[in-house]
Amino acid sequence: MIFVERFINDHYQEKIRNDYTGLVRTIRTTLNDTGLAVLEDFIHPDFLAELQSSVDRLTPLCYVDGKRKSLIGSELENTAFYEVAFSGFVVQLANDILEPYNISVDRSDIHPALNILIGEHGQEAVKSWHFDATYLTMAMPVVIPSPNGDRDGKFRIWPNFRKFSQSPWRNRFYWRIAKIGLIRRMAKNLAINFLPGNLYFFYGFRSYHGTEDLDPKSLRANCLINCGGPFFDLQKGKVVRYPK
Numbered sequence: 001m002i003f004v005e006r007f008i009n010d011h012y013q014e015k016i017r018n019d020y021t022g023l024v025r026t027i028r029t030t031l032n033d034t035g036l037a038v039l040e041d042f043i044h045p046d047f048l049a050e051l052q053s054s055v056d057r058l059t060p061l062c063y064v065d066g067k068r069k070s071l072i073g074s075e076l077e078n079t080a081f082y083e084v085a086f087s088g089f090v091v092q093l094a095n096d097i098l099e100p101y102n103i104s105v106d107r108s109d110i111h112p113a114l115n116i117l118i119g120e121h122g123q124e125a126v127k128s129w130h131f132d133a134t135y136l137t138m139a140m141p142v143v144i145p146s147p148n149g150d151r152d153g154k155f156r157i158w159p160n161f162r163k164f165s166q167s168p169w170r171n172r173f174y175w176r177i178a179k180i181g182l183i184r185r186m187a188k189n190l191a192i193n194f195l196p197g198n199l200y201f202f203y204g205f206r207s208y209h210g211t212e213d214l215d216p217k218s219l220r221a222n223c224l225i226n227c228g229g230p231f232f233d234l235q236k237g238k239v240v241r242y243p244k
């Protein structure tokens with residue numbers, strides 16, 4: 001497997017050339033065991049600098065009429081975020097990770113979203129716990145407050161709490177028990193400080209998660225690469241039987 005994506009750091013270029021299958025297997029095993037996998041230092045430093053330098057320009061676009069919004073899909077066109085999300089590598093990797101689940105995704109199933117949080121209007125995203133609609137979510141943090149133990153915008157996840165399913169009633173059931181705080185109180189969870197340069201993976205649909213307290217003075221920019229999902233497949237007429 002050869003990928004010449006310029007956003008991939010040198011030592012991963014080599015790893016991918018020599019043992020791509022091993023890399024996929026490690027990500028998948030970690031996802032299944034701990035619910036959160038990470039490729040450390042995956043993004044090339046020059047490319048990371050490019051991502052970071054675009055944040056200043058993009059921040060005002062996230063705050064219009066006194067409300068925050070994510071920049072999604074085509075709003076990211078002609079940015080380095082878009083380049084990563086729709087790269088051959090990301091689409092292939094998502095497919096290879098998800099292969100044992102009978103799942104396949106193509107470019108039309110990829111939905112990038114850039115969240116830039118700052119100030120009081122950014123607070124609405126804090127502790128807004130949820131399941132994603134996705135099979136796989138990749139998180140590519142770009143600007144993250146330095147860890148100080150408190151209000152530093154940690155990512156918290158209650159991983160792999162449910163299975164993939166296309167059943168609407170089962171979906172409503174999980175959202176309902178989430179809403180009354182049952183998952184937060186009962187399930188095991190972990191909180192981490194994202195580190196720019198790293199690429200994180202979790203099963204979005206299966207994992208309850210969100211952003212912890214964040215100082216309104218801090219800037220936090222994280223790009224999510226959303227890949228497919230049970231109800232997106234259903235909408236397309238794809239009925240999937242998920243093993244295990």
Ligand SMILES: O=C(O)CCC(=O)C(=O)O
Pocket residue numbers: 115132154155156209210211212222224
């Ligand atoms: O950046 C984070 O902490 C998570 C954001 C997230 O889960 C989302 O936007 O769906």
Ligand SMILES: [Fe+2]
Pocket residue numbers: 130131132209210
């Ligand atoms: Fe999410």
